[in-house]
Amino acid sequence: MSEVPGYVPHTDAEMATMLEFLGLGSLDELFSVVPEALRLVARPAGEAGGRRYLDLPDGLGEPDVLAEVERLALANVACTGWGVAPDAGLVCFAGGGAYDHEVPQVVPALAGRSEYVTAYTPYQPEVAQGVLQALFEYQTMVARLSGLAVANASLYDGASASVEAANLAAAVTGRGSAWVSTGVHPHWRATLATFAAGTGLDLTSAPLVGGTTSWKTPPAPAPAAVVVQHPNYLGCLEDLAAARRAADELGALLVVAFDPVSAGLVRTPGSWGADVVVGEGQPFGTPLSFGGPYLGLFACRLEHVRRLPGRLVGETLDARGRTAYVSTLRTREQDIRREKASSNVCTNQTLIAVACAIQLAWLGTSGLRELALRCARATRYTRERLLAIDGVEPLVEGATLREFAVRLPVAPAVVVERLADDGFLAGVVLGDEGGTGGDYGEGLLVAATERRTRSEIDAYSEALAKVLR
Amino acid sequence: MSGAVDGPQPGGRAASAPLLGRQAEPTVFELSSPGRRAWSFRSSDLPSWQAHELVPPEHLASEPVALPELSERDLVAHHTRLTSRQYSVDLGAYPLGSCTMKYNPKLADATAGLAGLARVHPAAPAALTQGWLELLVGLGTSLAEITGMSAVSLQPPAGAAGELTGLLIMRAHHAHVGGSGAVRTKVLIPDSAHGTNPASVTLGGYRTVTVPSDHRGCVDMGALRRLLDDEVAGIMLTNPNTLGLFEEDIAEIAQAVHEIGGLVYYDGANLNAILGVTRPGDMGFDIVHLNLHKTFAVPHGGGGPGAGPVAVTEALAEYLPGPLPVLSHGRYHWQTPSRSIGRVHGWHGNTLALARAYAYVLATGGDGLRRVAEAAVLNANWLRQRLRGHYEIPYDRPCMHECVVSAAGLRRTHGVRATDVAKRLLEHGFHAPTVSFPLVVDEALMIEPTETESPQTVAALAQALIDIAATASPEDRHAPRGTPVARVDEARAARRLTATFDARGQG
Numbered sequence: 012m013s014e015v016p017g018y019v020p021h022t023d024a025e026m027a028t029m030l031e032f033l034g035l036g037s038l039d040e041l042f043s044v045v046p047e048a049l050r051l052v053a054r055p056a057g058e059a060g061g062r063r064y065l066d067l068p069d070g071l072g073e074p075d076v077l078a079e080v081e082r083l084a085l086a087n088v089a090c091t092g093w094g095v096a097p098d099a100g101l102v103c104f105a106g107g108g109a110y111d112h113e114v115p116q117v118v119p120a121l122a123g124r125s126e127y128v129t130a131y132t133p134y135q136p137e138v139a140q141g142v143l144q145a146l147f148e149y150q151t152m153v154a155r156l157s158g159l160a161v162a163n164a165s166l167y168d169g170a171s172a173s174v175e176a177a178n179l180a181a182a183v184t185g186r187g188s189a190w191v192s193t194g195v196h197p198h199w200r201a202t203l204a205t206f207a208a209g210t211g212l213d214l215t216s217a218p219l220v221g222g223t224t225s226w227k228t229p230p231a232p233a234p235a236a237v238v239v240q241h242p243n244y245l246g247c248l249e250d251l252a253a254a255r256r257a258a259d260e261l262g263a264l265l266v267v268a269f270d271p272v273s274a275g276l277v278r279t280p281g282s283w284g285a286d287v288v289v290g291e292g293q294p295f296g297t298p299l300s301f302g303g304p305y306l307g308l309f310a311c312r313l314e315h316v317r318r319l320p321g322r323l324v325g326e327t328l329d330a331r332g333r334t335a336y337v338s339t340l341r342t343r344e345q346d347i348r349r350e351k352a353s354s355n356v357c358t359n360q361t362l363i364a365v366a367c368a369i370q371l372a373w374l375g376t377s378g379l380r381e382l383a384l385r386c387a388r389a390t391r392y393t394r395e396r397l398l399a400i401d402g403v404e405p406l407v408e409g410a411t412l413r414e415f416a417v418r419l420p421v422a423p424a425v426v427v428e429r430l431a432d433d434g435f436l437a438g439v440v441l442g443d444e445g446g447t448g449g450d451y452g453e454g455l456l457v458a459a460t461e462r463r464t465r466s467e468i469d470a471y472s473e474a475l476a477k478v479l480r
Numbered sequence: 481m482s483g484a485v486d487g488p489q490p491g492g493r494a495a496s497a498p499l500l501g502r503q504a505e506p507t508v509f510e511l512s513s514p515g516r517r518a519w520s521f522r523s524s525d526l527p528s529w530q531a532h533e534l535v536p537p538e539h540l541a542s543e544p545v546a547l548p549e550l551s552e553r554d555l556v557a558h559h560t561r562l563t564s565r566q567y568s569v570d571l572g573a574y575p576l577g578s579c580t581m582k583y584n585p586k587l588a589d590a591t592a593g594l595a596g597l598a599r600v601h602p603a604a605p606a607a608l609t610q611g612w613l614e615l616l617v618g619l620g621t622s623l624a625e626i627t628g629m630s631a632v633s634l635q636p637p638a639g640a641a642g643e644l645t646g647l648l649i650m651r652a653h654h655a656h657v658g659g660s661g662a663v664r665t666k667v668l669i670p671d672s673a674h675g676t677n678p679a680s681v682t683l684g685g686y687r688t689v690t691v692p693s694d695h696r697g698c699v700d701m702g703a704l705r706r707l708l709d710d711e712v713a714g715i716m717l718t719n720p721n722t723l724g725l726f727e728e729d730i731a732e733i734a735q736a737v738h739e740i741g742g743l744v745y746y747d748g749a750n751l752n753a754i755l756g757v758t759r760p761g762d763m764g765f766d767i768v769h770l771n772l773h774k775t776f777a778v779p780h781g782g783g784g785p786g787a788g789p790v791a792v793t794e795a796l797a798e799y800l801p802g803p804l805p806v807l808s809h810g811r812y813h814w815q816t817p818s819r820s821i822g823r824v825h826g827w828h829g830n831t832l833a834l835a836r837a838y839a840y841v842l843a844t845g846g847d848g849l850r851r852v853a854e855a856a857v858l859n860a861n862w863l864r865q866r867l868r869g870h871y872e873i874p875y876d877r878p879c880m881h882e883c884v885v886s887a888a889g890l891r892r893t894h895g896v897r898a899t900d901v902a903k904r905l906l907e908h909g910f911h912a913p914t915v916s917f918p919l920v921v922d923e924a925l926m927i928e929p930t931e932t933e934s935p936q937t938v939a940a941l942a943q944a945l946i947d948i949a950a951t952a953s954p955e956d957r958h959a960p961r962g963t964p965v966a967r968v969d970e971a972r973a974a975r976r977l978t979a980t981f982d983a984r985g986q987g
Contacts, residue, residue: 017848018583018777019855020934026855029862029935038854041861042757044726044878049758054846065756066625070845073587080839084596086611088604094595101608105601108826113521117552119593125570126563129584132783134576135912136970137903137963140505141566142782145559148508148548151980155545161979165784167637170826178683198826205801205822209648209684248539276531277539291826301612302602302827303637304785316977322783326984327973329965330958334504339973345640346675346917350688355640355679358773362781369559372508375549378519380531387534388526410536424605431608439603465525 016070090299090436092462101431102467104393106414106458107244107439108169108196109302110272110294112382113462115373118296122366132322132358136337137329142361143336146324149368156274157288157310158281164322165364166307166356169291170202173238173268175309175320175354176287177203177212180236180264182318182353188213190234190261192224192254193450194243195268219451222247222409226257233261236287240268241280245416245451246390246458247409251283258286271295271308273412275383287311295374296366306363317343320354322361382461386413389459389468396472397457402479406441406454414458416441416451419479423455426478433474502964505561508548509981518552565964567911569779573933573941577882577914577926578674578722580752580774587843588777588836597835602827606813612831613805613812619838620789620805626849627748627768628761629791633800635829639749640676642769642788643716647684648821649767649792649799650714650743656799656819657741664713664742670699672722672918674749686713693920697723697875699733708736714743719763720750720880722918722926724860734764743767743796751775752930753857753881756850766793776837787833801825855931856881859938863929866942870949874921882928884921891923894952898923901948903959903967908944 021029026038035041042050054064071079090111091100103111121127126141133139146164153162166172177189191200193216200214207214215230217237224239237258241249251267258265266287267280272294280288292306293299311319317340325339345352374382394415397403406416419426423440430437441454459468531540550558567574574581592598600609620632636642647667654664667686669677671693678688689707694700698721715737719727727733734744746765752775760768772778773786780786792800801824802816844852857880864873864883871885890896902912902925914926929938948956958967978984 017844017852017855017931018585019848019851019931021855021858025935026858029858033858033861033865038858041854041857041878044728044880045754045758046728046731049731049762051757051759051762051850053756053850063762065846065849067622067841067846067849070848071842073843076587076839076842077590079842080591080615080835081594081596083611083615084594086614087596087600088608089596089599090601092595092599095599100599101604103601105603107603109602111601115519117518117555121556121559123589124559124563126566126568127782128589128779129569130566130782131574131576131579131581131780134914135567135902135906136968137960137965138565138567138906138911139782140964141562141564144505144507144562144565145782147979148981151507151509151982152547154980154982155547160983167641167785167830168826170823171637171641196826198823201823202826205648205824206644206683208651208821209644211685248536274541274545276535276541278541279545298598299601300598301600301609301831302829303825304830304833305826316979323979325973326978327969327976329969330967331965333965335965335968337968337970337973339970339977339979341970341974344675345679348679349675350678350682352675352679352682355644355676355683356638357640357676358638358771358780358784358786360637360781360785361783362779363785365782368508369555372548372550372555372558373518373552374547375512375517375519376544376547377515377517377549379547380544381519381521384531384534385521385524385526387531388529389524391529391534392526410539412535427605428607431605436601436604436608461521461524463524464522468526 088431101434101436102471103436104457104459104471105436105439107456108291109299110458110460111299111462112294112460114296114298117373118366118369121369122362127362127365133338136335140336143324145365145368146361147326147336149364150324152368152371153308154310156271157269158279159288159310160313161316162310163319164324165360166309166321167360168305168307169268169289170199172289172307172309173199174203174206176266176289177236177238178210178353179287179315179318179320180266181212183264183315184235186233186235187211188215188230188234189236189238190215190217190230191238192217192240192243193219194224194245194249195238195240196244197450222407223249226253229257229261234263236264236266238266242270242273242412245407246411246414247407248412255284270413272383272386275379276387292367296370297363304360304363306360306367318353319343321356321359385461389461389463390414393457393459393468396468397475400472400476400479414456416454416456418454421479423453426455429478430474435471435474507981508558511550511554511558512548514549516549516551518550518555572909573937574911575913575927575929575941576911577928578749580928580930581780582777582930583932584777584779585840585843588839591835591839592832598832610812615835615838616805617807617812619834622841623770623789624791626755627791628759629768630794631797631800632789632791633804634789634834635801635825636788636790637825637830638784638786639769639771639788640680641824642790643676643680643747644683645790645801645824646745646767646769647680647686649796651684652799652819652821653743653796654713664711666712668707668712668715670717670721672920673716673718674722677716677747697725698727698729701729701732704733705736708740710740712740712742714745716745716747718747718750720753723875723884724879724882725875726880730763749774750881753853755853756846757853766796772833772837777840778833778836785830785833787830787837852931859929859931859933863927863938863942867945870946882926884924884926886921887923887925890949890952895954896952896956898925900956900959901925904948904956905944906960906963910941910944
């Protein structure tokens with residue numbers, strides 16, 4: 012037996028006493044209901060003699076576990092920042108739905124409090140006011156960022172939020188298709204396609220022309236939703252008025268996948284008439300994390316609240332008339348509606364939503380605007396430096412804000428590989444999205460967040476120029 | 481502010497912290513004081529272009545989005561006070577049936593905090609992320625061994641996502657092998673199943689057909705056989721089921737479903753009961769999802785993030801969501817299976833949660849995992865035995881990791897319902913069990929002590945439940961007392977919906 016037997020506190024003597032209380036002679040007898048032929052044995056010391064056992068190593072002590080996971084962590088090349096020595100990490104110019112923003116220490120300090128970390132879905136509101144109120148505050152901030160009346164308490168990520176938005180639109184309109192801009196993140200579109208196999212949702216693509224979506228050739232029959240990302244995957248600001256018109260002409264809902272950081276500078280999707288707003292909440296409080304857990308933002312007009320997927324927290328009173336919070340409109344949810352539910356979401360991303368709410372409050376009104384401004388400045392400066400290099404061309408001409416795409420005279424994958432040797436994560440390679448490649452042509456998607464300095468950007472553009480020479 | 485800075489003004493309440501969370505906490509919006517700030521950024525030395533130079537005029541926001549404005553100190557005080565109003569596993573026993581609220585070892589927190597894992601971009605080339613890919617392959621291999629399956633996708637971010645992924649694999653399999661002309665439209669689910677099962681079935685494009693339970697609380701074999709025809713795509717089972725009972729006929733069930741060309745799906749919600757004791761693959765299951773936030777100690781986070789990997793037999797491996805991390809020629813890379821159903825997540829799944837689970841598997845090991853199941857099942861059976869005579873036990877046979885008792889007797893004698901028992905238990909300092917589920921039991925209390933609660937804690941939990949039954953009175957409908965808030969008016973919340981601070985007063 013290992014020294015740490017599964018964090019089980021029972022001593023052998025205690026186990027024996029408990030078994031005696033049950034009239035059992037051994038732990039094996041607890042499993043007498045499991046047919047003999049299906050049973051494994053404890054791992055034998057010698058030969059198994061034909062008996063099957065779980066073929067995994069014995070448990071390790073904590074220092075050995077930490078040494079092993081640290082070995083794995085050191086086998087990655089992380090991005091620079093707290094905990095990564097500048098000469099050991101990559102200066103990050105990659106975005107494409109995952110951004111290298113600063114996460115202030117106050118976020119892990121608070122979101123890491125074990126009352127938040129080790130609770131579960133607030134089924135007992137009388138002892139869950141902490142999580143419930145934090146989610147209520149999160150919902151309020153997401154609603155304000157999106158410009159819509161109501162936001163849910165989180166979904167898994169931007170991709171899953173897009174799927175739920177399309178399903179909501181289908182339920183509201185009674186229609187079976189969605190018209191999706193090619194400017195929507197290719198992984199999100201791939202996820203939409205995967206789940207459409209079950210719901211039968213028919214997906215039609217609207218092409219990008221000059222960097223923004225063309226809504227000129229609407230599909231027939233009319234779709235449930237017009238889905239657009241703003242700024243889109245190539246970083247271009249979309250014409251949301253045109254998207255709204257397209258939706259109106261078809262009687263469809265307008266679903267806007269927005270960037271919550273850009274919301275510090277640009278008009279809210281709600282102000283353009285969006286019916287549903289989705290987004291990736293990772294930029295607020297979540298490190299790059301190799302892609303998860305991230306945060307699906309989801310907001311909609313009040314008229315659709317009874318079709319809202321996932322949890323929703325509402326304010327109410329307790330029996331003594333004091334303000335209290337509780338999961339509400341529960342009859343929408345899968346555990347009550349069962350096969351009639353329009354979403355199966357149960358466990359979602361509460362802790363990530365709480366982290367998001369903490370970082371948004373840390374930023375405040377002025378900080379969000381400052382963050383968006385700094386990202387836009389860094390991106391503008393990076394773009395000007397890169398376009399000054401011989402052979403670097405903009406991939407598309409549309410106005411960009413926090414990210415942009417360039418065409419290079421050398422294969423982008425090769426550029427990324429070479430620049431890694433110089434200490435840069437040069438960007439996201441376009442056409443490498445798996446399944447949806449070819450939508451944009453070959454290119455490199457480059458993002459610069461508020462963490463990028465002038466000297467980093469200068470060094471990056473010089474390294475790129477050297478590789479292209 | 482009107483000159484005065486004392487009294488219940490916004491901002492600056494940090495010094496008057498209530499103890500034990502009995503006092504209401506203002507919202508962060510009420511604590512806001514215009515112009516106050518916590519933020520700071522890296523000095524960047526970049527040209528200071530202004531907003532109108534960076535954003536086309538039609539896109540420029542006319543006014544900034546209003547967010548709370550407070551000092552870091554006030555923000556810390558706010559959330560610290562909120563957490564004083566929150567129960568958690570770290571505080572005490574959390575016997576919420578079917579949720580496996582076990583202790584979450586702190587070494588997993590340290591793992592998730594490693595910069596070499598947390599600061600890695602998901603689109604970085606595989607050559608730069610070999611450690612991550614090795615970790616994912618290591619976890620997938622371990623989960624395959626634990627479940628007795630051949631291949632694993634780690635992408636699904638939660639149990640329900642894993643269920644739907646499994647059903648889409650089922651659908652892809654039938655579409656591919658099809659041929660007989662029969663269209664498979666139905667998925668069978670026991671009447672004791674979790675609500676996510678039928679919801680996932682609908683989203684998977686199938687129709688739910690309910691299989692009744694028999695007098696043992698298990699699948700009624702006769703009824704099952706009558707429901708099996710060539711329109712059945714498969715069956716979804718939780719084993720042990722939601723009554724905490726092992727489906728003894730599982731091999732026979734699997735065989736019967738396989739005979740009509742259907743697939744057998746394992747809902748891993750209750751896997752904790754059988755770790756190292758028996759495996760879904762050996763029982764005849766084709767598709768398995770796991771809840772790493774239950775069985776593998778990933779903290780539940782107040783309702784996520786979790787992780788819901790899907791494991792399948794060799795015959796179904798080609799349908800798994802991709803890309804998958806694979807090892808070949810000594811290097812790890814990404815590969816999408818030939819008939820993959822596609823992506824089910826924006827990136828590679830809830831990776832930092834996966835890293836936590838891997839640390840737990842390493843620390844626990846094959847020997848420890850079996851010990852987990854033994855202690856979990858021992859605790860649940862001891863509790864069931866201890867509660868005998870105090871609560872009705874509807875299916876009175878040895879249980880696995882959880883037991884379901886009924887408060888129907890208390891309702892008859894005192895008008896006290898399962899919910900009231902749950903609220904009374906909060907007064908005793910324990911979290912409540914799952915209430916009113918499974919639906920097949922009247923006034924159900926579904927209790928899962930988990931393996932990490934000591935015999936003394938389980939005894940104290942049992943004593944609290946016994947005391948509650950012994951002192952039951954109509955007054956219990958007003959429980960709980962002494963909690964941060966009293967019984968919450970859920971009906972009012974729905975009737976006068978106030979889901980944001982801005983909707984206050986509009987409900």
